[in-house]
Amino acid sequence: MAEKRQESGFTVTDRRLFTEDGDLRSDIREEEEKPRSAAPPTAAPTTTKETAPPAKPVTAFPAEADAGVGQGMPAAPTAAEQKAQAEAYRESSKELDSRVELSGRSAKEFEMTFERFLASLYMTAMLQLGLMQQQGEQPRMDIIGARQTIDTLALLAEKTKGNLTSTEETFLQNSLYEVRMAYVEVTNALARPPQPGVATGTSGR
DSSP states (O other), rough: HHHHHHOOOOBBOOSSSSOOOOOOOOHHHHTTSSTTTTOSSSOOOHHOOOOOOOOOBBOOOGGGTTTTOOOEEEEEEEHHHHHHHHHHHHHHHHHHHHHHHHHTTGGGGGOOOHHHHHHHHHHHHHBBBSSSSSSSSSSOOHHHHHHHHHHHHHHHHHHHTTSSOOHHHHHHHHOOOOOOOHHHHHHHHSSOOOOTTTSSSSSTT
């Protein structure tokens, strides 16, 4: 019985491609390979209303369904699903804002803006370059991570071209310029051979 259930091509799956630990779900590729014509399980049939979660269920992806979507990528949610989810998100946010206001703080302090988003990437890059540090912690260098963060800023600059205000554009270009310059200085310093006597403190002997 268990084997027949595994061979069914009509399993209900989650839209998420990754597990809670951030790993790629192993069942995504397996479900793609299941034949659509496989016999259904011998257990008593149930309706979609009994088994489906609130969100629209996603079945195993046949080859033709993947056309134009990308290998292993589920179809995008419908406009109705996106609207319903956005409304639910706004309602949850209102509840959280009310709790914040009751604590004596303004919900505006936590509102995400484009400038705050850019500032968070800027500070992340500086932390990864070891030029900034969390309070009470030692600087930690992550050159690969810094490069990825800087490339993220560059990608934003390319994809948002023509859609930003003058203030946002200036903020983005200044942030990108400074983190690139810092990256070059740090990588050049790491590549530079140590000066005799400086690192060991033996100068003057």
